[in-house]
Amino acid sequence: MEIVSLVRFLESADRIMNENREYLITLDSVVGDGDLGLTMGDGFRAAYMCVKDGTHTDAGKLLYDAGKAMSTAVPSTMGTLMASGLMQAGKALKGKDSLESHDWIILFEAYFDGVANRGKAKIGDKTFLDGLHPALDALRSAIEGGKTLEIAASEAARAAEDGFENTTTMIAVHGRAATRGEASRSLKDPGAAVAALLMKAFESSLVI
Amino acid sequence: MEIVSLVRFLESADRIMNENREYLITLDSVVGDGDLGLTMGDGFRAAYMCVKDGTHTDAGKLLYDAGKAMSTAVPSTMGTLMASGLMQAGKALKGKDSLESHDWIILFEAYFDGVANRGKAKIGDKTFLDGLHPALDALRSAIEGGKTLEIAASEAARAAEDGFENTTTMIAVHGRAATRGEASRSLKDPGAAVAALLMKAFESSLVI
Amino acid sequence: MKKIINQPENYVNEMLEGLYIAHPDLITYTNNDLRCLVTANKKEGKVGIATGGGSGHLPLFLGYVGKGMLDGCSVGDVFQSPSAEQMLAITKEIDSGAGVLYIYGNYNGDIFNFDMAAEMADFEEDIRVESVVAGEDVASAGPAAPGEKNTRRGVAGIFFVYKCAGAAADAMLDLDQVKAIAQKAAENVRTMGVALTPCIVPRVGKPGFELGEDEMEIGMGIHGETGIRRGRIEPADQIVEEMLDKIIADLPYVEGDEVDVLVNGLGATTLDEQYIVTRKINDVLSQKRIHVHKYYVGEYVTSLEMAGFSISLLKLDDELKKYMEAPAQTPFFVQL
Amino acid sequence: MKKIINQPENYVNEMLEGLYIAHPDLITYTNNDLRCLVTANKKEGKVGIATGGGSGHLPLFLGYVGKGMLDGCSVGDVFQSPSAEQMLAITKEIDSGAGVLYIYGNYNGDIFNFDMAAEMADFEEDIRVESVVAGEDVASAGPAAPGEKNTRRGVAGIFFVYKCAGAAADAMLDLDQVKAIAQKAAENVRTMGVALTPCIVPRVGKPGFELGEDEMEIGMGIHGETGIRRGRIEPADQIVEEMLDKIIADLPYVEGDEVDVLVNGLGATTLDEQYIVTRKINDVLSQKRIHVHKYYVGEYVTSLEMAGFSISLLKLDDELKKYMEAPAQTPFFVQL
């Protein structure tokens, strides 16, 4: 695969986040301050704008630059976490000028690590990670099990969606939602919704 | 007359101002900030307290000290003006250890000057002076016409009352009432009411 | 009334106790009376400068007592004059033979008491006292006709008068000279304010007036005295333009003038807003080619927790500039 | 919303423009970005100190950039973190080879961005960065268990951390030493606040929460974070006692300790009230034989026009005392 597939991924993320502005605002209004639709829409727009001219030749540099653009545009909690994910993915893919299927596992693993290192949240803390983590597992086992990247992405997207739904079993321990304690349990986590949208963007970027 | 007559005058002023606290508050609440009953009650109380022990032998010193006590107790507009009146009267009677009828004219003339010098108001400005001024004229002409001090005081008290009533022909140009301009005309001036009470106190201090 | 206070009767004295606790190196009191505040660093031979007035305006008045500014301040109840006797006690304490200058705002209660104190100082103590009355609020009255009494209220501009006079006295000028400089500062300063909300005198417990939810009053005084007009609140830039128009036309300040500018918060208005105002003032003055020597921004004269601000301009000459630039150290104003 | 502003979108930038206009001798900006504020008096060879955070807290954060305190501050929207890139731009500007110390409050957005900036500074610019996070609000969470992350909010106490670290850097200590002093200050400060009214973020236009006409909230954070309890407003002395009880027991501060005390107004609370509070603090601390070295009273960290105040205590040793006493000159804090 050419590294333009990364540009398509970010284009798709931009489109999907912006299609879901209101959805994310609504989710975040219940538990947080309601800005998530704006920050994710603006953030992934900035990330895509930074790479859309197609002049990047290094996959790692492309992702790192996209992350930096996002962090500058939206220095909010999730904005900075998503930027950290992209930048970490960039570091992991540094030097590559094309991508194998396996590189997508590396990308999302690094993305996960970037967010986890930055935010110090653990699985089960009711965050973005609880959407991305099951997706990563699904992606890994599908690809290692020999499935096509398209099918693997689609299974990952479904797993992320399930992970998001599953956040209603958890109590929030980070951010604004944490101040609610036990009362946060029944609410779906907006950050995990972003993970589901992100994997959906990955899936749809492969279907041209 | 002994200078104890001055103590009786201040005692009477103390009593009458305090009997009329609510009356003055009501008057001042219409045009000003409503504190006049408190300041005049407390002020003349302080003046009297300062001289009631009867140790003063100098009429001038007695009035000056009473004025200072008043100014310390109630540094409001009317408090300071009344203090200035008493202190000026004190300066005018300095050295006297007894009083002629004529000395009461000197006293109230000086009182008037003390207030006028301090406040820079003119006759017709709708102030205390418009109550005291006609009283002073009445006192002077009664005494110079050979009437007794008691009758002169009673005529002065009546003139002060008339002067007070007459303030409804004037527009206020000093203090809080002045901000009302023409609308101040129909209202009686609280400071002139104090002049009427002061002359009533003088009158009643002579009737033992 | 939402205030962090104890008994309203103790408001002023408890405030003063706290003030002496916090600033023992700069201020103390005389006459066994908390309300007779004097500098802790008396400078012998210097002209003494005293001020005074009602409480509720911190940092005014007492906050400017210290090195290079004022020597004493008598403190009244909230929005009430202190007494002549308190002023006299301070006068005696701060005089060291060179005489005393009173600088205070143009309010009847203060005028009457300071005049009385000056007479007592002369009559009883043989201390020479001179007075300069600050009255520079262009919204409060028209300019005084020649020979007539100035009926304008004194508001935040008095800070400039304190600063210039304080520095002149610190430079060991004599009483007439210090008075002349204070007078010159007073004559070259103009102020206007705007209020957005009323304030509550603790012993009264309710606002002295009301302002509608979207209303402001241009020109309102620091005790809630009526201003020039009430209207819907407008954008900051528009408010500043209206105020500066009136201020500039009044002296007038003209092209080529050099000024110091005081942007003063009345209590509840944020520093953010004060700087937004500063930005617009700078625009307007640049356009009119009035050069700004220095900006002072912050709460210099408040009206309890009133929301709003005032703008003061001081037209400088070399002399005033020198005294404005001199160092000062008081509880509320430090300049190196 | 009663504010002296123009378009809410321009609130922060217009405020900053005013700030640069008013203080050209002390501050400027880098990277062609008003929100990247740096000292106008860079001292070569010194450890650089940077802070940053959301707007709406003036004088925090930017107001402490100047001589003897901080070297740079990145400025976010109201109550929002600035970006890592802005922090990086400042880091590059203020580093002069001795490395840079970040001091900021314990809020996720700020932590994430400062961490990212530190990584970028190392990765992209080879600048050594260390961080000290202030989190001393005893009402916001329990103390951290050993080895656990401190989850307390950083509030007004950060002023003490700035002051000590700034003076240490000014004395040309190296990065590890400056960090150790900042860390010591951060570990020895405790704060608690009380709010009487909410505040309004300009772009939001309405209060983030409501407080009843006679209600206060003890322990509320400077963005309206939930406190310890809501109740009827009480006399000042009682409120101070409750707050000091919690603060003193937490470190704990004990008999014989020496402390600096910060009484901080949140925005609309008058200086009068802050001094009434000071008086009571002094009573309580005297009784407990905790010696006060110095009081700082005024608005140091606000929450827009919120009414309320906070108390911070810094336990001193000889080293911290020396750095607290060192001179400083910034737009909002001058100490001789």
Ligand SMILES: Nc1ncnc2c1ncn2[C@@H]1O[C@H](COP(=O)(O)OP(=O)(O)O)[C@@H](O)[C@H]1O
């Ligand atoms: N430490 C963390 N690690 C990972 N995700 C986090 C962390 N803290 C918060 N989040 C995620 O961020 C989401 C909220 O993001 P955002 O709306 O940007 O926060 P805020 O507006 O409160 O700054 C939460 O739903 C959660 O999924």
Ligand SMILES: Nc1ncnc2c1ncn2[C@@H]1O[C@H](COP(=O)(O)OP(=O)(O)O)[C@@H](O)[C@H]1O
């Ligand atoms: N310059 C003045 N000269 C004489 N009397 C004055 C002057 N100014 C005000 N007064 C009198 O003072 C009265 C109000 O006194 P007071 O209630 O003490 O004033 P305030 O409460 O406004 O300070 C007025 O009714 C008027 O008679």
Ligand SMILES: [Mg+2]
């Ligand atoms: Mg949010």
Ligand SMILES: [Mg+2]
């Ligand atoms: Mg009155």
Ligand SMILES: [Mg+2]
């Ligand atoms: Mg204030």
Ligand SMILES: [Mg+2]
């Ligand atoms: Mg304020």
